[in-house]
Amino acid sequence: MYERVLFPTDVGEPPERALEAALDIAERYDAELHVLTVVGTTRVSADVETGPALEQAERTGSATVDTLVERLRERGHERTVGAVVHGRPHDGILSYAKNHDIDLIVMGTHGRTGLDRYLVGSVTEKVVRLSDVPVLTVRHRLEA
Template sequence: MYDTILVPTDGSDAAMNAVDHAVDLARQYDATLHVLAVVDPTSFSTLDVDPSTVVVAMERQAREAAQRVETVAEEAGVAIETAVVRGDPARTITTYATDNEADLVVMGTHGRSGLDRYLLGSVTERVVRTADVPVLTVRYEE
């Protein structure tokens, strides 16, 4: 049923909760798990800081988040591919899913987006509305 499962991560607890589900599904279906961490350079545009410094820090955090998922997947014996890319998170996730022929996207219902989530709509909501493949949303209870 599933050969390629995409799990986007921002390193949040909600994203890691979704990882558990994605790893379990990948193990059950002998699927390859794709881990995607998206760095959104526009998310800090209202701050008075050096953009290059912030992007470098964001990319480091994204690589660390992807590495945590990679560790969980490897411990479960799941084949994994990771990517850290820049872009609009929702658009990048759906494009990545299409380009890599994902059969399923597994995402947490909440991430690190804070106020932006309420003003612009959550990344998960936008992926659910625009993805060409099924999106499994995993609710996170704090």
């Protein structure tokens, strides 16, 4: 049913519940598991030096993806692929999914509501609305 599963994540700590769900599905269907980080490249004023910041974001994104790919392979899922792309996060995820024939996207969600969601926006929400393939959202655990 699923041959290629995409797990997009921010840099730093991945949403563990979403990662576990993506791994479980990939193992169940013997699917490739793609780990993706999108380095945001929104346009900044011409008088702002963005080169070093972009290079640092690229290094951090690559380190995050490399760490996750290694971790998943150590757990026995050899069919794991890592990638870092540039652009607006939801556009990068959707383009990657289309260009790599992804069958399912598994994403974490922060569970924001109300004004916070409206002002901050949600990459996950945009992907859910615009994706041509199914998107499984996994909510982060709420602190008690």
